[in-house]
Amino acid sequence: MKQKAPETYVQMDDMEWAPFPEAFCDGPIKWRLLNTSPEMGSWTAVFDCPAGTSFAAHFHTGPGEYFLYEGKMDIRGGVENGGDSAFAPGYGYESSGARHDQTSFPIDSKFYMTFLGPLAFINPDGSVIANVGWQEAEAAWDAFLQSR
Numbered sequence: 001m002k003q004k005a006p007e008t009y010v011q012m013d014d015m016e017w018a019p020f021p022e023a024f025c026d027g028p029i030k031w032r033l034l035n036t037s038p039e040m041g042s043w044t045a046v047f048d049c050p051a052g053t054s055f056a057a058h059f060h061t062g063p064g065e066y067f068l069y070e071g072k073m074d075i076r077g078g079v080e081n082g083g084d085s086a087f088a089p090g091y092g093y094e095s096s097g098a099r100h101d102q103t104s105f106p107i108d109s110k111f112y113m114t115f116l117g118p119l120a121f122i123n124p125d126g127s128v129i130a131n132v133g134w135q136e137a138e139a140a141w142d143a144f145l146q147s148r
């Protein structure tokens with residue numbers, strides 16, 4: 001019989017916020033890595049997105065689920081521009097392959113998200129700049145912890 005993966009727990013307020021890499025966002029977005037699951041190929045994080053910040057263009061290689069617990073998130077430009085907007089408290093499911101060229105936060109916002117498979121940051125032509133899967137997320141988080 002295979003071993004079960006270990007159970008984990010983190011006390012979020014005891015964690016520091018790490019700056020999210022500048023290459024992947026515009027403005028001072030911060031994040032906390034809560035979990036990675038090699039067996040699922042998933043990673044789970046919370047993001048602190050001050051008013052006026054945005055994520056760089058990306059697509060979701062696998063599906064993802066989020067819970068916006070504070071603020072507002074405009075996806076694909078927001079409802080005013082033909083996309084969607086999430087208002088806290090709001091839940092969203094991003095399908096595998098969902099492409100998000102414009103994800104922005106008009107007011108201070110925070111959300112929790114689990115990504116199944118890598119988040120692929122892309123050029124305007126859709127070519128991939130970087131894949132951020134559980135291993136890359138964990139490496140970035142570990143580098144942050146060791147830099148303190």
Ligand code: ZN
Nearest residue numbers: 060094100103
């Ligand atoms: Zn997205």
